[in-house]
Amino acid sequence: MLRFVFSQAPSWISKKLIPKYRMRIVSNRSGQATLEFALVMLLILSFSLFFIQLCLVLAWGNFVHYATFMSARAYMAGGGDQDGQRARAILVLERTVKKSGRDRMPNVAKGFGGGTPVGAEIGELTGYEPTRASSWPEGVRYTFRSRLFVLPPSLPGQRLSEDDNSVTFTSESFLLREPTYGECVQEMVEKGGFVDNGC
Numbered sequence: 001m002l003r004f005v006f007s008q009a010p011s012w013i014s015k016k017l018i019p020k021y022r023m024r025i026v027s028n029r030s031g032q033a034t035l036e037f038a039l040v041m042l043l044i045l046s047f048s049l050f051f052i053q054l055c056l057v058l059a060w061g062n063f064v065h066y067a068t069f070m071s072a073r074a075y076m077a078g079g080g081d082q083d084g085q086r087a088r089a090i091l092v093l094e095r096t097v098k099k100s101g102r103d104r105m106p107n108v109a110k111g112f113g114g115g116t117p118v119g120a121e122i123g124e125l126t127g128y129e130p131t132r133a134s135s136w137p138e139g140v141r142y143t144f145r146s147r148l149f150v151l152p153p154s155l156p157g158q159r160l161s162e163d164d165n166s167v168t169f170t171s172e173s174f175l176l177r178e179p180t181y182g183e184c185v186q187e188m189v190e191k192g193g194f195v196d197n198g199c
Helices: 002-007 017-028 030-076 080-098 181-190
Strands: 120-123 136-148 166-174
Touching: 030 080, 030 120, 030 136, 030 166, 080 120, 080 136
Parallel strands: none
Antiparallel strands: 120 136, 136 166
């Protein structure tokens, strides 16, 4: 509005005054560009960090799928007893998703739930029915929790809990389990057979 008034100024106003007023108006608007830049950069930074975090979570999920598969393979292989099979599965899982007993990438994902290591279930999982010959849910399940927002969106004065800013993922691999040597010998004895190196 001031710009309009002074651009239509009467001829009796000194022409030297007009540039001074225009300079003052322009200098008063100089912070607007900085403020707009800061707001837009904050928005772009938030989106960028969200997509980077999302990519890290998806990459970690892919790695966890591979880790549960390798652990299920170790569990599947025959051995002296079932505890040995379970111990090999735990060892493989600890070497892949853990580091010195802690989560390998805690800023991206953390094991969630019970089990050893934290987040892992090894053996007869939910849905396993030992009386059925074709019961298949025996293997490895790993559950982890990840944050999706590095800068979580919230209302002023509202504080988000960790549960509000996280998503829980589960990876499963069912490859069954080979009978142990002890189980094989027991079954052969029960059926009246003899034990040879076939177990």
